[in-house]
Amino acid sequence: MDANQPELGKQVRAADRAHVFHSWSAQDLIDPLPVAGAEGSYFWDFEGNRYLDFSSQLVNVNIGHQHPKVVAAIQEQAARLCTISPVMANDVRGEAAALVAGHAPDGLEHVLFTNSGAEAVENAIRMARLHTGRVKVLAPYRSYHGATSTAIAATGDPRRIANEAAGHADPHVRHFFGPYLYRSAFNATTEAQECERALAHLEQVITLEGPATIAALIMETVVGGSGLHVPPDGYLAGVRDLCDRHGIVMIADEVMAGFGRTGAWFALDHWNVTPDLITFAKGVNSGYVPLGGVIISGPIFDTFRERPYPGGLTYSGHPLACAAAVATIRAMEDEKTVENAAHIGTDVLAPALRDLKARHQVIGDVRGLGVFWALELVRDPETREPLVPYAAAGAQARPIQQLVSDCRSQGLWILANGNRLHITPPCTVTPEEIAEGLTAIDTALTALN
Incomplete structure (x- = not known):
C-alpha cells in the first residue's frame, strides 16, 4: 500500500x-x-x-x-482449504505439530493447538491439575502469562492486580520470588548466590504450601515483559529437581521466548532442561495468523489416552495458522x-x-x-x-x-x-x-x- x-x-x-x-x-x-x-x-x-x-x-x-514464503503459504492454503473442524485430521496441522515437537526436547511429542499464548497457559494448567489431581499453582511475581482468568491469576506483575480488583482471581495460585540479581530479594551479590538462595526460597514456599497440594509450577524460561530476566545457570535445573521430588508438573512458558527469540529454538535449550509442558505462541508463525499451543510430555499425554480431555477450541489447529507455522519454521531452518x-x-x-x-x-x-x-x-x-x-x-x-x-x-x-x-x-x-x-x-x- x-x-x-x-x-x-x-x-x-x-x-x-x-x-x-x-x-x-x-x-x-x-x-x-x-x-x-x-x-x-x-x-x-x-x-x-x-x-x-x-x-x-x-x-x-x-x-x-x-516474509514472502509465509505470505505465499497462507495464500496457497486459503485457496485450497480455509478451515476445517479440529475433530478432523488435516495435513498442515499434522505437519505443524511435528515441526513444533521436533524442536522441543526429547519426550515432548504431542501438541494441543490453541489460538493464543493465554489459551495455551489455561490448557497447560488444566492438564496439570487433571494429571496430578491437585489444584494449586506456583508462579513467580515478575511474570506475565496472559489476560484470561487463570493465566492472569498466575501473572505476577501489576496487570494481575487490576484484574483481581475486577474479580478475576484464581484462589489456588501462589506467587514466589524468582532470581533477579540486580535487585536481589535474597541479598545475593553473585549469580551463584542468587541461584542458590532463590531455589532455597522456592523450596520453602513449596514446603509451606504443602507439596501434595501443588499441581504445577509455571514460569517463563526467560521472563519477558515483566523484566526480561535471564535465569542464572543452575536455576532451571534446580526447579526441575524440586518439581521431580514433589510430583509437581513443570510448565515452561515459552510464549515470548520461544522460536528464536533468545538465539535458540526454545530458551530452555540454553540450559538443557526438559519441562513437562511447554506453552508457545507468538514466534511460532510470527503472528501472521493467531496460533499458540501446548507441547505435552509422554506421561501427561498418557493420562488422556482413554480419559477424555475436557477442553477444546473451535479454531484449534486452524489450517491458515498452521500453514503459516510450517512456512515460518521451514524458512527459519533454511535461512x-x-x-x-x-x-x-x-x-x-x-x-x-x-x-x-x-x-x-x-x-x-x-x-x-x-x-x-x-x-x-x-x-x-x-x-x-x-x-x-x-x-x-x-x-x-x-x-x-x-x-x-x-x-x-x-x-x-x-x-x-x-x-x-x-x-x-x-x-x-x-x-x-x-x-x-x-x-x-x-x-x-x-x-x-
Whole structure:
C-alpha cells in the first residue's frame, strides 16, 4: 500500500476511534498509529513515516514483516482449504505439530493447538491439575502469562492486580520470588548466590504450601515483559529437581521466548532442561495468523489416552495458522534465522549495549539473550533508585514515556515497561539495523540526561 496517502490515514484513524475498543488502554487517552504497510524490520504509516521495529510489534514478529514464503503459504492454503473442524485430521496441522515437537526436547511429542499464548497457559494448567489431581499453582511475581482468568491469576506483575480488583482471581495460585540479581530479594551479590538462595526460597514456599497440594509450577524460561530476566545457570535445573521430588508438573512458558527469540529454538535449550509442558505462541508463525499451543510430555499425554480431555477450541489447529507455522519454521531452518539471532545477541547487541551503559549513568543494568534485551533505567546508579516507581502511571511515568516518544520521533518503534526499555527486534535483524536503532536510543538517553 502506498505510504503517501494522508487522507486515507485520517479515515483509518477516524474509523478506529469511532468503533474499536483497545486492550490495556483508557480509550480517550490513546491515539493509535494508522499503519499502511510493513516489510522486514520496518513498518510505515500513511504519511510516509518509516519506523524501525525494535518491538517486533508485541515481541512476536520473529521472522520479520511480510516474509514472502509465509505470505505465499497462507495464500496457497486459503485457496485450497480455509478451515476445517479440529475433530478432523488435516495435513498442515499434522505437519505443524511435528515441526513444533521436533524442536522441543526429547519426550515432548504431542501438541494441543490453541489460538493464543493465554489459551495455551489455561490448557497447560488444566492438564496439570487433571494429571496430578491437585489444584494449586506456583508462579513467580515478575511474570506475565496472559489476560484470561487463570493465566492472569498466575501473572505476577501489576496487570494481575487490576484484574483481581475486577474479580478475576484464581484462589489456588501462589506467587514466589524468582532470581533477579540486580535487585536481589535474597541479598545475593553473585549469580551463584542468587541461584542458590532463590531455589532455597522456592523450596520453602513449596514446603509451606504443602507439596501434595501443588499441581504445577509455571514460569517463563526467560521472563519477558515483566523484566526480561535471564535465569542464572543452575536455576532451571534446580526447579526441575524440586518439581521431580514433589510430583509437581513443570510448565515452561515459552510464549515470548520461544522460536528464536533468545538465539535458540526454545530458551530452555540454553540450559538443557526438559519441562513437562511447554506453552508457545507468538514466534511460532510470527503472528501472521493467531496460533499458540501446548507441547505435552509422554506421561501427561498418557493420562488422556482413554480419559477424555475436557477442553477444546473451535479454531484449534486452524489450517491458515498452521500453514503459516510450517512456512515460518521451514524458512527459519533454511535461512538460519535462529543462528542470526544468536549472532546478533552475542556479537552485536551485547557489546553495543555494554558500551551504551558505560556512557549513560541512567542505565543501571543491561540483560538479555539473542534479540531479547532490556535496559533497566535508574535515577542514581549507586542507590539503584528506579527511573520511575513500580507500577508508575500518569505523571510518574513521564520520563519513560518521553524516552519512547523521543525514539519514535527518530523513526524507532520501541516498547517500555516499568523502568525499562525493551530491545526486541525481529530475529532477522541486521547489524546495520541494530546500529541505526541504538543511535536513536543513544540520542534519546542523551536528551534525558
